[in-house]
Amino acid sequence: MPAPPIREKLAILADAAKYDASCASSGADRRNSLKSGGIGSTEATGICHAYAPDGRCISLLKVLLTNFCIYDCAYCINRSSSNVRRARFSIDEVVKLTLDFYRRNYIEGLFLSSGVIRSPDETMAEIVEVARRLRLENSFGGYIHLKTIPEASQELIEQAGLYADRLSINVELPTDEGVMRLAPEKRPQTIRRSMAGLREKLEAAAEPTLRTKKRSRFAPGGQSTQMIVGADTTPDATILKTSARLYGSYRLRRVYYSAFSPIPDSSAALPSMKPPLMREHRLYQADWMMRFYGFDQREILAGRPDGMLDLAIDPKLAWALDHRTIFPVDVNRAPRELLLRVPGLGTKAVKRVLASRVHRRLRLEDVGRVCQSIAAVRPFIVAEGWSPGGALDSERLRETVAPKAKQLELF
Amino acid sequence: MAIAAARLATRHTVRLASQTDFAGWREAARTLALNGVDPADISWTVEGHDANDLFAEPAQLPAVPADAELRVPRRFVDLAEAVICHSDPARFGFLYRILWRLQREPHLLSVATDPDVRRLEEMEKSVRRDIHKMRAFVRFRRIADEAGERFVAWFEPAHFIVERNAPFFVRRFTGMRWTILTPQATADWDGTNLAIGPGASKSDAPAEDAAEELWRTYFRSIFNPARLKVKAMTAEMPKKYWRNLPEASLIPDLIAGAEKSAREMIERMPTMPAPHHQTVQAKHWKNRPEESETDGAAAASVAELRKAAAGCRRCPLWRDATQTVFGEGPENARVVFVGEQPGDQEDIAGKPFVGPAGRLFDAIIEDAGIDRATTYVTNAVKHFKFEPRGKRRIHARPNAGEIEACRWWIDHELTLIRPDLVVALGATAAQSLLGKAVPITKMRGQTVTREDGLKVFLTVHPSYLLRLPDEAKAAERGRFLADLKAVKGLMG
Numbered sequence: 001m002p003a004p005p006i007r008e009k010l011a012i013l014a015d016a017a018k019y020d021a022s023c024a025s026s027g028a029d030r031r032n033s034l035k036s037g038g039i040g041s042t043e044a045t046g047i048c049h050a051y052a053p054d055g056r057c058i059s060l061l062k063v064l065l066t067n068f069c070i071y072d073c074a075y076c077i078n079r080s081s082s083n084v085r086r087a088r089f090s091i092d093e094v095v096k097l098t099l100d101f102y103r104r105n106y107i108e109g110l111f112l113s114s115g116v117i118r119s120p121d122e123t124m125a126e127i128v129e130v131a132r133r134l135r136l137e138n139s140f141g142g143y144i145h146l147k148t149i150p151e152a153s154q155e156l157i158e159q160a161g162l163y164a165d166r167l168s169i170n171v172e173l174p175t176d177e178g179v180m181r182l183a184p185e186k187r188p189q190t191i192r193r194s195m196a197g198l199r200e201k202l203e204a205a206a207e208p209t210l211r212t213k214k215r216s217r218f219a220p221g222g223q224s225t226q227m228i229v230g231a232d233t234t235p236d237a238t239i240l241k242t243s244a245r246l247y248g249s250y251r252l253r254r255v256y257y258s259a260f261s262p263i264p265d266s267s268a269a270l271p272s273m274k275p276p277l278m279r280e281h282r283l284y285q286a287d288w289m290m291r292f293y294g295f296d297q298r299e300i301l302a303g304r305p306d307g308m309l310d311l312a313i314d315p316k317l318a319w320a321l322d323h324r325t326i327f328p329v330d331v332n333r334a335p336r337e338l339l340l341r342v343p344g345l346g347t348k349a350v351k352r353v354l355a356s357r358v359h360r361r362l363r364l365e366d367v368g369r370v371c372q373s374i375a376a377v378r379p380f381i382v383a384e385g386w387s388p389g390g391a392l393d394s395e396r397l398r399e400t401v402a403p404k405a406k407q408l409e410l411f
Numbered sequence: 412m413a414i415a416a417a418r419l420a421t422r423h424t425v426r427l428a429s430q431t432d433f434a435g436w437r438e439a440a441r442t443l444a445l446n447g448v449d450p451a452d453i454s455w456t457v458e459g460h461d462a463n464d465l466f467a468e469p470a471q472l473p474a475v476p477a478d479a480e481l482r483v484p485r486r487f488v489d490l491a492e493a494v495i496c497h498s499d500p501a502r503f504g505f506l507y508r509i510l511w512r513l514q515r516e517p518h519l520l521s522v523a524t525d526p527d528v529r530r531l532e533e534m535e536k537s538v539r540r541d542i543h544k545m546r547a548f549v550r551f552r553r554i555a556d557e558a559g560e561r562f563v564a565w566f567e568p569a570h571f572i573v574e575r576n577a578p579f580f581v582r583r584f585t586g587m588r589w590t591i592l593t594p595q596a597t598a599d600w601d602g603t604n605l606a607i608g609p610g611a612s613k614s615d616a617p618a619e620d621a622a623e624e625l626w627r628t629y630f631r632s633i634f635n636p637a638r639l640k641v642k643a644m645t646a647e648m649p650k651k652y653w654r655n656l657p658e659a660s661l662i663p664d665l666i667a668g669a670e671k672s673a674r675e676m677i678e679r680m681p682t683m684p685a686p687h688h689q690t691v692q693a694k695h696w697k698n699r700p701e702e703s704e705t706d707g708a709a710a711a712s713v714a715e716l717r718k719a720a721a722g723c724r725r726c727p728l729w730r731d732a733t734q735t736v737f738g739e740g741p742e743n744a745r746v747v748f749v750g751e752q753p754g755d756q757e758d759i760a761g762k763p764f765v766g767p768a769g770r771l772f773d774a775i776i777e778d779a780g781i782d783r784a785t786t787y788v789t790n791a792v793k794h795f796k797f798e799p800r801g802k803r804r805i806h807a808r809p810n811a812g813e814i815e816a817c818r819w820w821i822d823h824e825l826t827l828i829r830p831d832l833v834v835a836l837g838a839t840a841a842q843s844l845l846g847k848a849v850p851i852t853k854m855r856g857q858t859v860t861r862e863d864g865l866k867v868f869l870t871v872h873p874s875y876l877l878r879l880p881d882e883a884k885a886a887e888r889g890r891f892l893a894d895l896k897a898v899k900g901l902m903g
């Protein structure tokens with residue numbers, strides 16, 4: 001059988017990669033090509049070069065090296081029992097495609113993953129070789145994200161970190177039981193130990209060595225992970241608990257939540273439905289609360305006996321409605337931590353409030369200029385000449401501040 | 412940067428050399444501000460764009476008073492350099508007004524709630540966004556010319572950003588020859604030099620590039636029809652950019668077909684496993700060694716015991732930790748040190764006593780003259796118990812139930828090693844070894860003989876020293892060292 005033309009391979013191997021949520025190209029060190037005379041640069045934040053109609057950013061060429069796989073994970077389109085069409089790129093094909101796309105400014109770089117063929121080490125070695133050829137043979141300075149195969153050898157991981165900006169290992173599902181049920185060949189223990197191994201290497205590289213006083217290079221963009229949401233019955237409380245554990249344990253830059261999406265030729269073990277996009281969105285908001293607003297994972301869901309985030313309103317607003325006694329917060333006096341708990345005030349708005357109030361007493365319209373919507377913030381704050389009065393105790397507060405039902409429809 | 416100003420009664424007209432003539436604006440603004448000219452008395456125009464002032468004869472700006480100084484925050488200069496690129500014709504006067512106000516309100520820029528500051532920041536943001544979108548949406552097409560290959564793009568920015576943005580493209584595409592054509596200006600890089608030229612028109616740009624078909628294939632394939640979210644797309648990739656994006660022509664069809672594709676994915680019944688599936692299963696997974704599921708009771712060596720403990724589920728602590736951290740050291744050790752539980756670093760490394768407390772412990776037993784290589788170190792509880800706090804983990808004390816569950820392992824370790832002496836480091840270890848809570852600070856330095864004859868020496872955990880303030884630390888270190896010297900004595 002002749003090998004399919006490159007275009008067909010690209011169609012198959014991009015399709016095979018599209019269920020992976022992470023596409024970020026941030027966190028790399030700053031680089032440019034002025035010295036090397038090659039191509040490629042990375043700046044503080046990555047660039048989204050296009051958006052697909054699913055609203056997701058296209059920043060990297062996200063493909064699999066091959067979608068042949070010896071694993072049989074029920075949720076994955078590439079599992080060995082799936083009847084999907086298979087293809088395999090050669091190393092040079094991926095290198096060329098990356099460079100061709102990059103030169104035309106379509107992408108920030110490459111996100112390379114692969115089905116596991118023959119053995120984890122053989123597969124990982126090919127992934128690393130793509131990155132090596134890009135960096136060393138083509139002076140490529142763009143972003144490279146490599147998916148790490150948990151069972152691969154330490155030497156290969158070491159090399160991957162030398163060329164890649166970011167490495168990631170997917171925890172796949174929020175609980176070990178889920179992994180064992182839906183990905184029977186995967187070992188949650190091994191996945192954790194690999195993430196721990198990455199953290200060790202990342203920390204070791206961040207320490208300047210005694211002799212050269214320089215840091216060694218190991219994935220300056222850190223590590224991230226992804227878990228699928230909605231493939232089993234795990235409640236949001238457990239998902240957030242897992243995230244909190246992952247952030248704390250392995251110093252992840254990001255945990256990505258991927259609403260389980262139906263796949264063609266799906267496994268009978270899985271729900272057949274549209275992906276729970278609103279749930280995914282609420283989880284990202286809750287994740288944000290943990291990372292930037294100082295909420296503990298347990299606080300976020302304290303008022304929800306079923307352990308599920310309210311789909312109708314933002315979890316920060318839900319928390320505020322459940323904790324009305326701490327409000328209203330005085331924007332002219334309250335400490336940063338408290339301001340961050342006000343629904344509608346983000347980190348930037350809080351920063352501006354803090355900087356401005358040194359110079360003048362803030363009125364409601366002042367706050368209105370630094371936040372998205374003063375209507376959402378108003379009931380929860382006191383400002384010069386403004387107090388919410390009885391609004392906070394009102395039975396109808398939720399209706400006043402919650403977005404109208406129409407805006408909730410995602411479809 | 413020719414600056415010409417005309418004086419009409421009290422009015423001043425400044426004519427800038429170009430739309431982005433920051434140096435010209437700066438010098439005029441400085442001069443005018445130092446002369447105390449009110450913002451309302453100045454008109455700002457750009458060479459070639461000042462139809463209204465054609466009759467105005469350019470005149471000199473007033474002279475700058477001797478040793479007059481004008482100070483502004485650095486941030487204002489940064490903001491002004493960006494805002495100069497904005498397409499709003501009122502920007503020059505607006506920037507002057509801010510400069511004017513800064514002389515009276517030096518902290519103005521920190522007052523993010525001030526309407527002028529808001530507007531300034533909004534304008535800067537709009538320029539920044541345009542710059543960002545240009546970096547995102549420029550699409551080069553490859554052409555071949557006499558000198559080899561060249562990449563050419565046509566782009567339509569909203570503001571006057573080409574010159575400001577060109578260095579980015581130089582940094583990124585150093586090794587290419589490229590040209591970006593826009594209606595206002597052209598940036599050209601020949602591999603060594605950057606040249607900014609006059610505007611161009613779309614017909615100057617090449618028409619096709621073979622790679623675009625591959626790019627469209629990618630765009631089509633990476634889209635998941637089950638997640639259609641058109642608004643999220645257009646918010647970030649507004650339609651005004653579409654006409655210059657090769658992939659955008661696909662969007663209407665992808666949207667129209669999404670519902671049907673998604674329904675088909677959902678409705679398509681699971682089929683029979685692919686033919687090669689059985690072969691793969693037989694070849695790779697049939698004879699895979701299972702992780703040990705024994706409870707270790709029959710283990711004949713510490714190595715076997717360690718293996719069994721790797722899969723331990725006797726208490727819930729395995730759930731959040733990375734791995735079981737088992738004891739380490741020679742099987743014929745005469746003394747066994749028992750700590751509380753692995754900490755953050757032990758959990759990551761999978762080895763006991765490697766974190767800060769472990770390093771302190773190493774240093775002190777060396778001082779006590781004990782050779783660590785002859786000792787066995789382990790913990791009462793083998794999984795790390797913690798509370799996550801952002802990017803860190805805060806140690807949590809194991810409870811009685813967890814200590815009891817994990818005694819299974821320490822008991823077996825001791826049975827296999829049969830040491831002369833066990834040293835309990837801290838209350839948890841003492842509780843595990845003696846089966847009950849003991850007041851460790853009161854009993855430290857004592858040796859308790861268990862019913863089975865095992866001698867247990869009691870002392871504190873080295874992490875206790877780490878938590879003390881510096882003055883107290885030295886004294887406590889001394890006491891701990893004395894305890895370990897006593898251990899050395901007992902070892903004979």
Ligand code: SF4
Nearest residue numbers: 723725726793794817
């Ligand atoms: S702490 Fe001890 S008893 Fe609990 S699971 Fe871990 S090894 Fe088993």
